[in-house]
Amino acid sequence: xxxxxxxxxxxxxxxxxxxxxxxxxxxxxxxxxxxxxxxxxxxxxxxxxxxxxxxxxxxxxxxxxxxxxxxxxxxxxxxxxxxxxxxxxxxxxxxxxxxxxxxxxxxxxxxxxxxxxxxxxxxxxxxxxxxxxxxxxxxxxxxxxxxxxxxxxxxxxxxxxxxxxxxxxxxxxxxxxxxxxxxxxxxxxxxxxxxxxxxxxxxxxxxxxxxxxxxxxxxxxxxxxxxxxxxxxxxxxxxxxxxxxxxxxxxxxxxxxxxxxxxxxxxxxxxxxxxxxxxxxxxxxxxxxxxxxxxxxxxxxxxxxxxxxxxxxxxxxxxxxxxxxxxxxxxxxxxxxxxxxxxxxxxxxxxxxxxxxxxxxxxxxxxxxxx
Numbered sequence: 001x002x003x004x005x006x007x008x009x010x011x012x013x014x015x016x017x018x019x020x021x022x023x024x025x026x027x028x029x030x031x032x033x034x035x036x037x038x039x040x041x042x043x044x045x046x047x048x049x050x051x052x053x054x055x056x057x058x059x060x061x062x063x064x065x066x067x068x069x070x071x072x073x074x075x076x077x078x079x080x081x082x083x084x085x086x087x088x089x090x091x092x093x094x095x096x097x098x099x100x101x102x103x104x105x106x107x108x109x110x111x112x113x114x115x116x117x118x119x120x121x122x123x124x125x126x127x128x129x130x131x132x133x134x135x136x137x138x139x140x141x142x143x144x145x146x147x148x149x150x151x152x153x154x155x156x157x158x159x160x161x162x163x164x165x166x167x168x169x170x171x172x173x174x175x176x177x178x179x180x181x182x183x184x185x186x187x188x189x190x191x192x193x194x195x196x197x198x199x200x201x202x203x204x205x206x207x208x209x210x211x212x213x214x215x216x217x218x219x220x221x222x223x224x225x226x227x228x229x230x231x232x233x234x235x236x237x238x239x240x241x242x243x244x245x246x247x248x249x250x251x252x253x254x255x256x257x258x259x260x261x262x263x264x265x266x267x268x269x270x271x272x273x274x275x276x277x278x279x280x281x282x283x284x285x286x287x288x289x290x291x292x293x294x295x296x297x298x299x300x301x302x303x304x305x306x307x308x309x310x311x312x313x314x315x316x317x318x319x320x321x322x323x324x325x326x327x328x329x330x331x332x333x334x335x336x337x338x339x340x341x342x343x344x345x346x347x348x349x350x351x352x353x354x355x356x357x358x359x360x361x362x363x364x365x366x367x368x369x370x371x
């Protein structure tokens with residue numbers, strides 16, 4: 001989001017590098033502390049994680065909301081990002097409350113809020129942010145038509161309303177009227193997932209550029225996962241059918257969220273490198289030093305298509321194995337973990353090569369200027 005706000009919304013965050021460091025360090029240490037707290041069951045680590053993550057998320061939310069409110073851009077992406085940030089704020093508050101229950105003995109542990117915490121984090125923060133980004137980057141990078149106007153205008157508010165309604169049912173006694181209300185908002189939320197997935201697949205199918213790339217494959221896989229998620233959620237709700245406990249989590253986190261993020265990295269990283277090098281060349285031209293410019297390749301050359309395709313194949317394989325592990329964990333859990341690690345290693349390698357390429361070009365610029 002720190003990179004997307006300037007590109008999509010024209011929003012400038014003052015001293016962005018310093019601010020990123022301020023929020024990234026406690027975010028990393030807090031995430032590490034939280035993971036160790038769950039693994040080692042050390043209550044003090046829950047408190048450390050709560051403080052670090054609470055500070056990191058709060059600082060980010062305040063600054064990002066302030067920048068968005070000041071923005072003159074009135075694209076629907078701005079409103080969706082603000083809804084996503086509000087969802088992140090609610091997620092953070094619920095997380096702090098639950099962490100207090102784990103770290104302070106006299107504080108009540110409200111386990112009934114766990115599902116609510118996950119819902120706001122995954123369907124509020126993650127889903128709404130991806131929707132906000134999709135409305136601009138898919139038409140921009142995949143050369144497609146815009147999403148339908150009504151879809152853009154109401155989808156985010158529908159998701160947010162469904163989450164608010166579900167929150168009400170979690171905070172009130174689950175008597176007969178509340179059960180009906182919970183069912184209604186559950187169906188509404190699942191329907192939103194279904195509509196967004198189908199609309200995105202249709203928009204991608206009708207793209208004007210027929211040449212498929214790695215990012216498009218990731219988007220398609222993410223939407224198929226979201227489609228399966230909505231059906232896997234609706235069917236048990238309406239038909240009282242039991243599905244594997246971890247199926248929804250695998251489809252949402254690995255199938256949808258991580259797939260989208262992986263795919264976007266193959267556009268964001270090359271675009272930022274191309275943009276920075278182009279700005280360097282423009283500054284040199286303005287100074288009358290055209291001979292010192294470096295050749296800026298096409299974005300598709302910065303990370304070769306074949307490299308991204310191999311990572312996509314590993315990621316897809318890890319998703320299939322994880323889905324099978326929800327049914328037969330003893331057989332497929334470790335193969336899924338190994339394939340997941342391999343996919344992330346491929347991603348790290350591809351992004352590292354892009355960074356190396358950028359550093360080499362900057363070194364060329366420095367050498368040309370010094371000579």
